[in-house]
Amino acid sequence: xxxxxxxxxxxxxxxxxxxxxxxxxxxxxxxxxxxxxxxxxxxxxxxxxxxxxxxxxxxxxxxxxxxxxxxxxxxxxxxxxxxxxxxxxxxxxxxxxxxxxxxxxxxxxxxxxxxxxxxxxxxxxxxxxxxxxxxxxxxxxxxxxxxxxxxxxxxxxxxxxxxxxxxxxxxxxxxx
Numbered sequence: 001x002x003x004x005x006x007x008x009x010x011x012x013x014x015x016x017x018x019x020x021x022x023x024x025x026x027x028x029x030x031x032x033x034x035x036x037x038x039x040x041x042x043x044x045x046x047x048x049x050x051x052x053x054x055x056x057x058x059x060x061x062x063x064x065x066x067x068x069x070x071x072x073x074x075x076x077x078x079x080x081x082x083x084x085x086x087x088x089x090x091x092x093x094x095x096x097x098x099x100x101x102x103x104x105x106x107x108x109x110x111x112x113x114x115x116x117x118x119x120x121x122x123x124x125x126x127x128x129x130x131x132x133x134x135x136x137x138x139x140x141x142x143x144x145x146x147x148x149x150x151x152x153x154x155x156x157x158x159x160x161x162x163x164x165x166x167x168x169x170x171x172x173x174x175x176x
Contacts, residue, residue, distance in 0.1 A: 001040065001078040002095045005029050010069035011057050016049060017069045019056040019077070026056055032084070035077040044077060096149050102127050102156045105145075110156050111135070127156070 008018040021029040027048060029035075034043045045061040063069050087093060094116045102110040114134065115126040123139035137143045137158060146155035 002081050003076050003078050005077045007072045007075045008055055009073045010066045013066045015063040015065050015069045016057055016059050019058050021056055032079045035079055038076055100152055100154050102154045105155055
């Protein structure tokens with residue numbers, strides 16, 4: 001499942017909620033039908049009512065008063081990956097990149113993608129290295145020259161100061 005947004009809190013007294021949308025076009029959040037919570041047990045049918053301060057205002061079927069809306073604060077909203085359109089060339093869903101192994105051009109293991117961020121200057125990937133050490137790499141063609149989602153890997157070119165620790169040969173599991 002892919003997280004498309006999070007309920008940020010109640011809006012007004014009639015059960016509307018404020019929603020932070022993670023979709024490229026925020027209003028697309030409601031275009032995929034009913035969303036679910038992370039467990040998939042609760043379903044949320046959203047009807048968009050507008051936007052305010054960068055968040056969507058929505059009504060959720062079955063939620064008619066403020067306390068019920070406020071109780072949903074922090075609920076992440078998910079959709080099945082299959083419901084999303086295929087990404088364009090050189091575009092990726094964050095959920096498709098999480099868990100991919102990272103290796104150097106010569107096949108030496110560098111780590112595993114654990115998160116993606118954008119702090120305003122472009123996308124950054126977080127890679128967990130052996131021993132649990134996490135490093136951040138810019139998600140640029142220079143630092144990540146190959147993204148092979150179907151092969152389950154990224155080829156990375158880390159800066160020299162990060163490349164000093166041992167690599168593990170991905171094919172043999174041996175340290176080099």
